[in-house]
Amino acid sequence: MYDIIIIGAGVIGCAAARELSKYNAKILVIEKCEDVCAGTSKANSGIVHSGYDAHSGTRKARFNVEGNRMMDKVCEELDVPFQRIGSLTVCTDESQVSALFALKERGERNGVEGLRVLNRDELLKTEPHIGDGVVAALWAPTAGVICPFKLTIAFAENAAVNGVEFLFDAEVKSVFPENGIWHVKTAEQEYTAAAVVNAAGVYADVFHNMVSAHKINITPRRGDYILLDRAAGGYVRHTIFQMPTKLGKGVLVTPTVHGNTIVGPTAVDVEDREATATTAEGIDSVTQKSALSVKGLPVRQVITSFAGLRAHEDGGDFILGEPDDAPGFFDCAGIESPGLTSAPAVGAYIAGKIKEKLQLSEKEDFIPTRKDILDPKKLTIEERNELIKKEPAYGTIVCRCESVTEGEILDAIRRPVGARSLDGVKRRTRAGMGRCQAGFCSPKVMEILRRELGKDLTEITKCGGDSRIVIERTKDGEKDA
Amino acid sequence: MRKIDIVIIGGGPAGLAAAVAAYDSGVDVLILERDEQLGGILNQCIHNGFGLHTFKEELTGPEYAYRYIRQVSHRQIDIRLNTMVMDISPDRVVTAMNREEGMFQIQAKAVILAMGCRERPRGALNIPGYRPAGIFSAGTAQRLVNIEGYMPGKEVVILGSGDIGLIMARRMTLEGAKVKLVAELMPYSGGLKRNIVQCLDDFDIPLRLSHTVVDIEGKEHITAVTIAEVGADRKPIRGTEERYTCDTLLLSCGLIPENELSTAAGVTLSPITGGPVVNESLETDIEGVFACGNVLHVHDLVDYVSEEAAKAGQTAAWYVRGEFSRDRGREIALKAEDGVRYTVPATLDPNRIEDKLTVRFRVGDVYKDAYVSVYFDDARITHKKKRVIAPGEMEQIILTRKQLDEYPDLRTITIKVERE
Structure with missing residues (x-):
């Protein structure tokens, strides 16, 4: 019996796990994929929003602004890359300028600080590649960019260090209460707990509707993105949003925290909750729309494209806390943008509610900090040589595009909630995220995974499940074995 | 800081041939190779x-490499394996790293860039669909099959008819897969x-020209692709879609010279080849930095890589020994026109040419019974009929010192394809 079971190891589930790990409680996170950060949390813009966008009084507005304010401390404690680069919401029509001021007022009502409307001349000084048609922009200095993988992984690692258990490759089939105790069934086993956190992303309505008569409905809303080479980095310096027009919602162009440039997303409602296939129309559309706000973007330097699914709930707002007919079941549902920004605040809010409910006491030996995988690029040559002397694996480059050493990959595999697949290594170290997209390093990373996990090469996967990379020995390979 | 005459970045066919030639021209050479063995x-x-051109016999890749590795080891040329070059500065300080020595720097009198090329990945092709396991660049699959000894799958579709893709079509078939x-x-x-004849035709593997992949299915592992015909604008034509089940998609859609280090050193790259712009000595616009092989421009035959690299080794050695006249007397521009996409080199100084100079180039389309013409300013010097000229086959012309000396006021040499 657990005190708390969290369904879903995305950024919300992991943020809640980390917050709850501050208390004396037995906690289990159940995730259907093979790793944390495998759903919506891995495929989004990586933006920390300022908070002017959501309507005042909504949970989105509240948790956005709260989450934004918490981000510096969280990222410092957990060693997550985060840069407050500021955002510009541009409009391309004089008639929209009044709407920009309305956004500014809304932001101020929401508690966003430092908002200012810039005219074209002021804009050009800070963003020289701004589109020719852009007339003005709303400047939000508190907006930033973050690594969504690292934030989720850091929450999970820190939670694990503080005693939270993680169960992967386990899809929850049903949730039900019995005599005041929650039962959570996977295909293999049944777990019980005093409280359940529903952080199941695009599946959150499924679990909510199993336990409550107040039905909710989540529609996966697909967004296609393209990611440009770091060589095209620095083309824009801030996150550039577009004001929605009659032609629809715009796309954003932003540097990522790692120096790439990302463009997207589209917004297409889909039925399948796993439908993360990109489309030619989607990729074309983000490319075309980006030209409205940024001119001459080197879109030919694309290194990959991908799609993510937002968990859009019919009501349009986050659904947080206990439904009145399911005490002990805590929803974190409908978490779409600004979900990543809100995650620290949502995690703290839910943890606070559960603490109250279960009368949890604070842990005396809670460890609040976590160190990221050591990045040798940040060391001097002397420091690096000291490190290589102690750990020769730091002297071998495995991923040439992102200059990732074997030492970093071993760390990613060996640390708590460690990597077990190519994608797991990639999200923790960036090996395979560069311009060759793992063409060079994947056989090397596969070999390291095989060695470290004590598996056969045919068991090594891209991202768990059936995503094996090689299936069997060659004829000659058979003889060698 | 350790000093050395010539540091060669890369121990593949280009680096090996350059090393041998440079050594034989009387200078110290160090090869830095990131892999655990030479040969690339x-x-x-x-x-x-x-090796048909170089050795007049048919060798396998490892056999061909071994011929050069043996020459390198006979000369006791200094090599560092498992060593990644991290940076080259404009004044030729090479920063490298390995497990034993850590990070170290070498001051080179000359640097020869011989890093080769990499394959264009799926991401750069904007192929829509899912992103499952089972999608490989052809060279990565070749490594898994031939070096690691594992099969990526049994039911294969290949996008792109680059040479590695064609070779892998045959290789996968011989290993029991259905291509x-x-x-x-x-x-x-x-x-x-x-390669089309020996790797596709001989195994009844269809080659569908003007077709591309328009969808990839499979959430965890690839299960099928849809291909469609493309029009003259290279956009898919609606209604021509055909679905093929498969567990492997190989991509052979172009090679990109690997010039991150060159760029860091300040070397100017050609937007056409993706490789450095070089003169007749295969020297880049950064003094003392030379380039050869696939890092310079993608070759289809290794024999030409070796030939070009030997030349770079020799000229780099001349540079180190001060046998180059530093004052470039005349600089003649080489221009690619009318179907010719680029030339290597891009400029030449006749005073630095011994007796002849090989100019390599590629065309942008398939030409039948057309002429390759060379103009010295406005005068047509050669006009040679070719049965077929195609983008997949590198072409070359030879310029002689004698020819050049006959035109003392020559400013521009133009190479073009002419119908008649």
Whole structure:
């Protein structure tokens, strides 16, 4: 019996796990994929929003602004890359300028600080590649960019260090209460707990509707993105949003925290909750729309494209806390943008509610900090040589595009909630995220995974499940074995 | 800081041939190789067909590499394996790293860039669909099959008819896989004619020109692709879609010279080749930095890589020994026009040419019974009929010192394809 079971190891589930790990409680996170950060949390813009966008009084507005304010401390404690680069919401029509001021007022009502409307001349000084048609922009200095993988992984690692258990490759089939105790069934086993956190992303309505008569409905809303080479980095310096027009919602162009440039997303409602296939129309559309706000973007330097699914709930707002007919079941549902920004605040809010409910006491030996995988690029040559002397694996480059050493990959595999697949290594170290997209390093990373996990090469996967990379020995390979 | 005459970045066919030639010209040479053995990509090219020009016999890739590795070891040329070059400065300080020595720097009098090229990945092709396991660049699959000894799958579709894709079509078939087709976006193949015959035709593998992949299915592992015909604008034509089940998609859609280090050193790259702009001595616009092989421009035959690299080794050695006249007397521009996409070199100084100079180039389309013409300013010097000229086959012309000396006021040499 657990005190708390969290369904879903995305950024919300992991943020809640980390917050709850501050208390004396037995906690289990159940995730259907093979790793944390495998759903919506891995495929989004990586933006920390300022908070002017959501309507005042909504949970989105509240948790956005709260989450934004918490981000510096969280990222410092957990060693997550985060840069407050500021955002510009541009409009391309004089008639929209009044709407920009309305956004500014809304932001101020929401508690966003430092908002200012810039005219074209002021804009050009800070963003020289701004589109020719852009007339003005709303400047939000508190907006930033973050690594969504690292934030989720850091929450999970820190939670694990503080005693939270993680169960992967386990899809929850049903949730039900019995005599005041929650039962959570996977295909293999049944777990019980005093409280359940529903952080199941695009599946959150499924679990909510199993336990409550107040039905909710989540529609996966697909967004296609393209990611440009770091060589095209620095083309824009801030996150550039577009004001929605009659032609629809715009796309954003932003540097990522790692120096790439990302463009997207589209917004297409889909039925399948796993439908993360990109489309030619989607990729074309983000490319075309980006030209409205940024001119001459080197879109030919694309290194990959991908799609993510937002968990859009019919009501349009986050659904947080206990439904009145399911005490002990805590929803974190409908978490779409600004979900990543809100995650620290949502995690703290839910943890606070559960603490109250279960009368949890604070842990005396809670460890609040976590160190990221050591990045040798940040060391001097002397420091690096000291490190290589102690750990020769730091002297071998495995991923040439992102200059990732074997030492970093071993760390990613060996640390708590460690990597077990190519994608797991990639999200923790960036090996395979560069311009060759793992063409060079994947056989090397596969070999390291095989060695470290004590598996056969045919068991090594891209991202768990059936995503094996090689299936069997060659004829000659058979003889060698 | 350790000082050395010539540091060669890369121990593949280009680096090896450059090392031998430089050493034989009387200078100290160090080869830095990131892999655990010399030979580069030849080590995974276990098929034959290498060396017909150089050795007048058919060798496998590893055999061809071994011929040069032996020459390097006979000369006791200094090598560092498992060593990644991290940076080259404009004044030729090379920063490298390995497990034993850590990070170290070497001051080179000359640097020869011989890093080769890499494959264009799926991401750069904007192929829509899912992003499952089972999608490989052809060279990565070649490594898994030929070096690691594992099969990526049994039911294969190949996009792109580059040479590695064609070779892998045959290789996968010989290993018992079913290769369903090779789709090629362009109306012609990017590979050598002999590879189409020996790797596709001989195994009844269809080559579908003007076709591309328009969808990838499979959430965890690839299960099928949809291909479609493309029009003259290379956009898919609606209604021509065909679905093929498969568990492997190989991509052979172009090679990109690997010039991150060159760029860091300040070397100017050609937007056409993706490689450094070089003069007749294969010297880049950064003094003392030379380039050869696939880092300079993508070759289809290793024999030409060796030949070009030997030249770079020799000229780099001349540079180190001060045998170059530093004052470039005349600089004649080489221009690619009318179907010719680029030339290597891009400029030449006749005073630095011994007796002849090989100029290599590629064309942008398939030409039948056309002429390759060389103009010295406005005068047509050569006019040679070719039965077929294709983008997949590198062409060359030879300029002689004697010819050049006959035109003392020559400013521009133009190479073009002419119908008549």
